[in-house]
Amino acid sequence: MDSLLETGLPGTPDFDTYAIVADLTAARCDGVLVELDWSDGRRSRFHALWLRDNCAGPESLNDVTREQTTSPLQLSADVRAEAVWVDAAGALNLRWAGEDFVSRFHPGWLRHHDFANQDNEDPGAPPLHLWDAEEMPEPATFDGGDILNDDTVLEAWLSAFARYGIARLTGVAAEDGMITRVGERLGTLRVSNFGILFDVKSKIDADSNAFTALELEPHTDLGTREYLPGLQFLHCLRNTAGGGRAVMVDGYRVAEAIRAERPDVFRALCEIHWTWTNRHADSDYRWRAPILSLHPDGGYREIRATYFLRGPSPLPDGRLEEAYESMRVLYTYLHDPRYRMVFPYAPGDLVGFDNRRILHAREAFDPDHGERWLQGCYLERDELASRLRILDRKRRAAAQNG
């Protein structure tokens, strides 16, 4: 902030830092549209109403919370820019018609938000890289020995996590509860009816197949909730039992294969709603949703496949056999070694994966000859994206100040 004050430039509406990659050389307006020229020849256009909405001055923003104080009622079609000019500090100045103040805009912020001229990559949402096990036989792996303090490793690990949907740390202290401290490096944990963290061991009174020694086929957790948990972390504390290797499958990669090879099945997976139900003496979660869900733009939103919690589903008239066939075809792909990343857990290994993209499975293990103890927790995708943005922001601020 000090360096900004020294330059005489105004603040921005957020806590971020914006480099000045070019200078404003001229500003014009016709009341509604504001046109800006830059020293590198670019021309930008902003709508006066949009600028009024995004003004960072005290008339619009609470300067402590940085939240807007303007009501949507104030953003009327009558908002007009009366005059615009570039001041000595290089900021855009704008005098509003009928309002007695001048808004000042930081040129770096304006340049960054000129959406028509650029599409800044969101560090919180890098492009997805879909994979199969031939291309990626094991997760991208990072040294987690100092993960509670080392932001560089944290950013590298999370960046791979966001792209591939899975990434691993090794050498994370094999301590009870360590998983939540690593999770809190991202943000808020998602608590479920299994607690803040859950222990994956074979238990006598298991309340989920996860807590037995059974083989588990590829699945996503908690498919009985409207809000499928975004991220899952599993941390190995002990492993001397035979078997129990992890199996991970990129659900979006498999969906791409099905889309290409069995478009009828792809459609059924997107269209047919199943009822997912948990079974418990004191909870009764249910949600109806298709196995595959896309965003309106066609991108993958999530794959919901908690196969061991298939409820008694009212399936659409005449599509029952198609429904079961679509699930069967999906599982045929999920069993194809081409898509199955298989790896053992060693104490200190911590695997993060996207529970709405990656299906996880495990081979059966032998609970009578040795011990297998994992701890797990959930977070939402929001936390991963937010942390990546903050790490990126800090790095840029340090570079600018240094």
Added chain:
Amino acid sequence: MDSLLETGLPGTPDFDTYAIVADLTAARCDGVLVELDWSDGRRSRFHALWLRDNCAGPESLNDVTREQTTSPLQLSADVRAEAVWVDAAGALNLRWAGEDFVSRFHPGWLRHHDFANQDNEDPGAPPLHLWDAEEMPEPATFDGGDILNDDTVLEAWLSAFARYGIARLTGVAAEDGMITRVGERLGTLRVSNFGILFDVKSKIDADSNAFTALELEPHTDLGTREYLPGLQFLHCLRNTAGGGRAVMVDGYRVAEAIRAERPDVFRALCEIHWTWTNRHADSDYRWRAPILSLHPDGGYREIRATYFLRGPSPLPDGRLEEAYESMRVLYTYLHDPRYRMVFPYAPGDLVGFDNRRILHAREAFDPDHGERWLQGCYLERDELASRLRILDRKRRAAAQNG
């Protein structure tokens, strides 16, 4: 369970109780379709594949977790019923072709899941009742003095909550942290970056406008998250400050009015994506979504209107003025007294409301003359629905055993 064993009827795949409203009198099958006759003249048809999937026997279900152990790969189109009959206990028996076991089905369970003949109301999802302030000038209100123990009041309160999107308790002990104990009567709390519970008071270093004495216009909380919190609870511990009355608006009712009176605005609210961004030194949550979101069947999914966290949004080409107009029209409706339920908070009042349906607001208050202290927490809709199902299940089981 004992009474079931005495009857000789088989178990069901869940922990629920199914009354026998009619007896099975005959069963036939052609291999694929199983046809049942009931003593009251009804006829039901089940597909053999569906019955194989939902079989409650040890071949299909882990009898401790009640989770399925059959793989989707086993549910092939070749599944055939070889023979069916009704046994002396009244259960449907089914021998599978090529598998050496007989499945038994509880007649009450079968009758309940005959979706073609009936649509059992889900106690977790009663029909929504939309309201305006003329019809409902204040929330449905229940005596919360013994809410930690009294299941009858809990069910009445939650049932009104689910229908109207808002319901109130009075006389809840005005103790720090009581809100989380009431929340846990439903299930798991949703933790946010504001903690497990948050204190709504005027603060010097406020990190949200909520924590100032400012007027707040109608809004939904945490619109910057992909997963908008489903439910919010606010509990008044102290209130001697002037002003600060609660304002609540049924967003779905307002949306219905806009749909009827301004269909163009309704469409813009559903279509135009805004970027919602939080502003904080250590988090950077962002989500792009329209203000109004419908389920595929046309029902309301949620209204997202955290107006004080409007980000710098890339709005669609040529629709910027329409976008701002749609938000302005929405807020014009939200300011119409017809839709605004207004009520004061007294110590001990606890209001639950659906944060994806009800927009909440408050009048400004005077922090210099008296104290105003609310505590709040979030849960998801899943928890409300699950608790209502469990309360219903317990009541039915008690009636059947009593």
